[in-house]
Amino acid sequence: MKIAEITPKTDAELVALLADSRKQLAQLAIDSRTKQAANLKEIHAAKKTVARVLTVQRQRQLQEQEQAVEAAPAATATPTPLAEATKQEAHHG
Numbered sequence: 381m382k383i384a385e386i387t388p389k390t391d392a393e394l395v396a397l398l399a400d401s402r403k404q405l406a407q408l409a410i411d412s413r414t415k416q417a418a419n420l421k422e423i424h425a426a427k428k429t430v431a432r433v434l435t436v437q438r439q440r441q442l443q444e445q446e447q448a449v450e451a452a453p454a455a456t457a458t459p460t461p462l463a464e465a466t467k468q469e470a471h472h473g
Contacts, residue, residue, distance in 0.1 A: 381429045386436050394433055401429045 381397075389397065405426040412423060 381425075381432065383432050383436070386429075386432050389436075391437075391440070394437055398430065398433045398437075401426055401433065405430060 386394070386397070405423065408423045408426055412420065
């Protein structure tokens, strides 16, 4: 499956596609070990699909984190009481 076909899918569809692809990959691996699979290209394609789905999921996760950081108000640089006490000890010590 091409990345262009994976990207527009919803998160739920990606989870289902990932589960199906992993199941297919496991079955193909078993078939190849028992000499039932003649086409190793299918294994390669299944691995690529799993990797592409995981990549799209990670990109979305990073995008959500980036948006959350941008939406959060910037923290002010007010010193904490512990930091003030440590600073005073360094000057007096």
